[in-house]
Amino acid sequence: MKAFSILRRLLYFCAMISVPLSFNFLSQTLLLLPEKAVFWEEEKTLIIADIHLGKVGHFRKAGIGIPKEMEQQDLALISDLIHEYKPLKIIFLGDLFHSDMNNDWGWLVMWRSLFKKIDMILVLGNHDILNDDFYRDLDFELHDRLEIGPFLFSHAPLKPNELVNADSYVVCGHIHPGVTLKGGARQILTLPCFHFGARQAILPAFGKFTGKVCVKNVKGDQVFGIAKNQVIRF
Helix, strand or coil, X not given: CHHHHHHHHHHCCCCCCCCCEEEEECCEEEEEECCCEEEECCCCEEEECCCCEXXXXXXXXXXXXXXXXXXXXXXXXXXXXXXXXXXXEEEECCCCECCCCCCCHHHHHHHHHCCCCCEEEEECCXXXXXXXXXXXXXXXXXXXXXXXXXXXXXXXXXXXXXXXXCCCEEEECXXXXXXXXXXXXXXXXXXXXXXXXXXXXXXXXXXXXXXXXXXXXXXXXXXXXXXXXXXEEC
């Protein structure tokens, strides 16, 4: 009961929500959020990739000292976005829970109980190794891939031969994309980013306990870096 009380205080903490960047794409309005998520206005849908809940617990079980509050902070931030944008559904693009069962699962169970009226969809990722029944018990809808409107939602990017046969534009995660900035004095800074290519977009990893991989850009790609509370178009 004490843990539930702590979680509720974290989830309903009135945090400042940053100003999104409105991106009109394929006749759809996508709000690119500095919180590393997307709000699809026409569908009233929040899209989130690669939270990796349970990763903290996974490392703590191995004796590595990671602050356990990191899991709660990620869930609290999603709650803030729910209160701000009032989505009808949330699409998680895989790697919702990082590993096998650990104590962090309880935080997800309690968090889900606060938002029972929101449809939650999980496009399964490579780290979502728990039995599907665990997610179904929390009323998650499960898919390997999901097509809505002009978009095909996938956890991992499609390979070139798959993209050729895809009828819809792919939106995925998995890569944890970043864009690297170089300064005149050899400073190097890698920012998380939204990467929109010709046939597919890669969303940044939402979870705090994740890394970044610099994604190769080709002519015509649209890249949006995330710096503090703003999204910057490159």
